[in-house]
Amino acid sequence: MKNKEFFTGKNILIVGLAKSGFAAAKLLHSFGAHVTVNDRQPREGNAEAEMLEQIGISVECGGHPFSLLDDDIDFLVKNPGIPYENPLIAEAVKRKIPVYTEVEIAGLISEASIIAITGSNGKTTTTTLIGEMLKNSAKTPVVAGNIGTVFSEVAAKSTSDDILVAELSSFQLMGTEKFKPQISVFLNLFEAHLDYHGSVDEYGKAKAKITENQDKDDYVIYNADDERVTELMKHSKAKHIPFSVKRQLKEGAYIQESTLYFQDRKIIELKDIVLPGEHNLSNIMAAVAASMLAGASTEQIGKVLTTFAGVTHRLQYVCEVEGRRFYNDSKATNILATKAALSAFEKNVILLAGGLDRGNTFDDLIPSLKNVKVLVTFGQTAEKMADAGRQAGIETIKRADNVEEAVPVAYSHSKDGDVILLSPACASWDQYKTFEQRGDMFINSVHKLK
Template sequence: MDYKNKKVLVIGMAKSGVSSAALLCRLGADVTIYDVKKREDLPKDLLHELDGFSYRDMLGQDPMDKIPEMDILVLSPGVPLGLPFIRRAYELGKQVIAEIELGFAVSKADFIAITGTNGKTTTTALTGEIFKNAGISTHVLGNIGVPITQEAMQTAPGDVVVAETAALQLDTIESYRPRESAILNITEDHLDRYGTMENYIAAKAKIFKNQTPKDYCVLNFDNDIVRELEPQIKAKVVWFSVSTVPPNGAYVKDGVICFSLDGKELDIMPAEELRIPGRHNLENALAATALACLYGISAEVIANTLRTFPGVEHRIEFVRTVNGVTFINDSKGTNPDATLNAIRAMVRPTVLILGGYDKKSDFVPLYQAFTPMIKAVIVLGDTAGKLIEAAENCGYQNYIRANGFEDAVLKAYSIADEGDNVLLSPACASWDMFRNFEERGRIFKEIVNGL
């Protein structure tokens, strides 16, 4: 699409919105930026990327009256579709697209798109590392922290974009079509936005909406919800599984990670040599293996990367051992299922820090699935009361309520014995106390490093 002289309203001035506005300015569009916050209320230097460009500023204003003159609305992830001026845009037949849609339209690269409730960032980073190690010009973008629009114009034919793609980014796609897609898992999350699991699943399923039989879709055979999506998919379905050997896909057989396609089986490496710990990370590695094999990357490159990839910050990240107590940062544990993955990776007695912003999750299954390794729980944040109620409903009494984040870390340290872990894996979003889970994880590490 030619964006020159098109009147575009970019909604939401976080990283992806600013990058979208900058890209559109470079493409010659007539750009207006909007955020509910006024300019002085936005983080300092956030709009620095727009310096030198000509654009209209509607920060902190109501854009309703400007909607009739707009050609396109570009939405940042998480912008509610029910806002009155967005509903008006739909009524007037305006084009309403996601930031990833804009980036995809401008990019010249092949797209490898990865979604799922948990494991997206680790799998995206790992897949990107495999592709880079294969000598492919690779851009690791999307929900992982670098907007697709930020590098879209820098891509060339033959490049690959490995894109972490969240449900919130898929809501308003139109032609977004990855050459390969993957759905890692779907469990309860974001019900504060979607209301029902059916709506959340439908949002995730949009990742394969525009794929054709020439494309591939990699699915988790072990996740019931994901497996049941197969009949909707036009792309060729390839599976990954830690529990069985699917007809096409990545799996573990006799302790070896393997990949098969159309009857041809390829051994990759012994599963025990995978560097990142936990069953969930074995799943992530199998998904990455399938995506890489489908692109023609050699078993040797894949194996070398799986043996050396150290993991991603804020995902079961070792921080420090103090007086025999090991601190682990899993701030990315923003829902109960993610926290369960972290719990299952613990092999020593563990004090668990839980709590944060309420995404309407049910915490009872979390307590019911505790392993004997969880010796105590520290609760805090908006969900503290809800976490205590769930604990008592499950007969779990070994909890302590903290007065703030630092107090939670100090309380956890005070009751941990030599040889124990203190695990930050809150099972909640961070927005009640922090800008994002990254800030929460960094502050956790600052507190621990100050002990």
């Protein structure tokens, strides 16, 4: 572990006692830092707060008093989900106290090289693919960040024999100053999280911090088909490795005669790739580029691409029942994600969609419904979704109370060769605690059909 001495004796305030805050507090305390943790939840029943206090960490619960900033704080580590408009965070910025996320800590202490992945969509799939592709290579891949274990916790245990593969959000990257991965991956940039960042430009700048400190000895892999990403990459000092599903870019990953290449090296024929969808082809190309640069073999990459059917809840192939293929895309919590899922199938799709009503219409989804033969809606947006289906010319539109009921309804209107796809285009919180719970309910209902 590197740079432990950097933290020794520092006064550090951690704001937000979620998984990352809890891990960072214990870690920094072990380095000899003077750590104070602040959480808005009351102390009563706060097991994490009690555990931290037992090892000598000061914990302030129930609010965010400004007095916490009066003790010569060297820097503050905030939970990524806490906005900068939070009064305590805003006051820290005003007092010129550095505000980090635990990603900054991970980058400072890691002995392992780092592959960092960001983008609006596809991060988890790409991160998982890279982790699988690097198995059996010279270094041991360890997946961390938004999936897997807290990044700083993994970094503390890593050695030079490991390679950390980290999925990072814009929220996490905003709170970095010196973070410098050896390989960075920027998948795409769509309008998202504008309530947090204020504008798509600020959102893009936060994402681009993934390559901000890279130099000529590092690599940045980016989507050359995305104009916003390409523009942001002009400022990167790293070696540029583009990927494209539209053009042959000999310096990166590209398609030629239905075959995927990386820098003129044949990787795999497209027909042999199991994971469906053009958007996933972009994710695959990014993963191939990162894995090849990190030392993966073409044999291992090919093995992964001919067997990997998707991350759970992300256009995940579930099974086939009487010739009907079922796909779970419960992670599609917005219109953009559902459009991407629908583009993976040419025709004969039965779509299950609906969920939390955030006040938007589904007009943007209408052009993508051309391959949908039956629409089954549920949740708060059921009628809005049905209206979009009618405008798209879908003749058969059915309503169900929830996902569990939607599955047999969809099956009853299907035939051999159809695709039955859960891709809600909405958050799950009107009926389910998480999109994972919604997806699990879908899978359970599918298996009941057997």
